[in-house]
Amino acid sequence: MTDLSPRPDRELLVSDDERDRMAQRLREGLAQGRIEMAELDQRLAEVYRARTRAELELASRGLPEPGSRDALVVDERPTSRFALGVFSGFERDGQWVVPSTFTAWSMFGGGRIDLSEASFTGRETRVLAVALWGGTEIVVPDDVEVVVKGFGIFGLFGKHGRRPARPGAPRIVIRGVALFGAVVTKSKPPWRTPWR
Structure with missing residues (x-):
């Protein structure tokens, strides 16, 4: 369950990188069958509207907390070959x-x-x-x-x-x-x- 208790870091403004990581986490939730396609669209809209980390975390409600390496495979251009x-x-x-x-x-x-x-x-x-x-x-x-x-x-x-x-x-x-x-x-x- 997502932790929504007060923490100073949750009021920090989010970066584009943090939004992109959350969007990737939601797509993985879809691939795992945890959320439906219509729900993915709704949650992605919440991600890109989020201003603080608290608002960003709301988009992950019901998904398991990420481990240290849950987003190892990414859809990004390689940095070095x-x-x-x-x-x-x-x-x-x-x-x-x-x-x-x-x-x-x-x-x-x-x-x-x-x-x-x-x-x-x-x-x-x-x-x-x-x-x-x-x-x-x-x-x-x-x-x-x-x-x-x-x-x-x-x-x-x-x-x-x-x-x-x-x-x-x-x-x-x-x-x-x-x-x-x-x-x-x-x-x-x-x-x-x-x-x-």
Whole structure:
């Protein structure tokens, strides 16, 4: 049940991003069969009329409270598709939108891909990581399914195998090769939406 008790943050004016997140949550409610199409239209109108967080929260009445990662798959343009470190490094982290396929090359350099705060464009995301005399670290949230299928030649392609996650969670498939280098995968607790 939506909490409508007085809280100072509920009187804050909402941003366009907050309206868009709520609209996405309502569309997911429709996809799950929790609300009907006519009701979706009515609630979306409430979302885009809302001025405060209290008014915005009213549009989600009757829907379960979102968990820390309930809106992982979004209908947005990817922020970045490729990362390259040649005699240098790269880093992708923070809140970014990952495409269905992301490619990372590190050659005589290194890089870090952090997916713990990321959103995804599909239920399955493929990461192709190639490390030639270099290294790449891939940080994955610990509430998604991860499959690692790469291999090392005089190198390390770490965390082999499959790690299951909560039902319905997105799937990240990491493939590639490490030649005289390393690609390592580690998990991290997922980022939480700050005002929920």
